[in-house]
Amino acid sequence: MRDGAGTANLSGWIDENAQHRLPLRVYYEDTDAGGLVYHANYLRFFERARTEMLRLAGFTNAGLAESDGVSFAVRRAEIDFVAPAKLEDTLEVVTRITDTGGASFAVAQLVRRDGRDLARAVIQLASINRAGRPARLPAPVREALNDLYKRQKRD
DSSP: OBOTTSSBOTTOEEOTTSOEEEEEEOOGGGBOTTSBBOTTHHHHHHHHHHHHHHHHTTOOHHHHHHHHOEEEEEEEEEEEEOSOOBTTOEEEEEEEEEEEOSSEEEEEEEEEETTEEEEEEEEEEEEEETTSOBOOOOHHHHHHHHHHHHHSOOO
16 A cells, blocks of 8 residues: 555555554564564554554654643553464554543454464553643544544444
8 A cells, every 4th residue: 555655655554344454574573583473572563553543543642742741551451362473474453443431442453364363452541641640532532533433343
């Protein structure tokens, strides 16, 4: 996917079900001595995907910190490791909003290879101010997250 300037779109895309999709490749730096993705790096993949989802919604972490004095902290993470990703694999991280609150939101995330789930996560994020205390989500962010949540097709 390319943007209007002819450069690769590094942010992924929002699909027809209002889920964010981010393609990734597994590099040597992502793996352990056995050539498998080191377990902690799945958290990096999930973080990268959430960051790019927010970017597509019109927000950057640096911009929110500067303009609103807020950032996001992981409050809770539950991860199921289903199958290993390997060096040189092409992966996709799928992110969907599962809940929004006044000062938090939750996502369900998958790392997939060829349509097969490799890792599944449920992550709760809290909005915090510069002092690290809970802070309300900026209204435009909450509205964008709620819009994605409402557009999702549910089974």
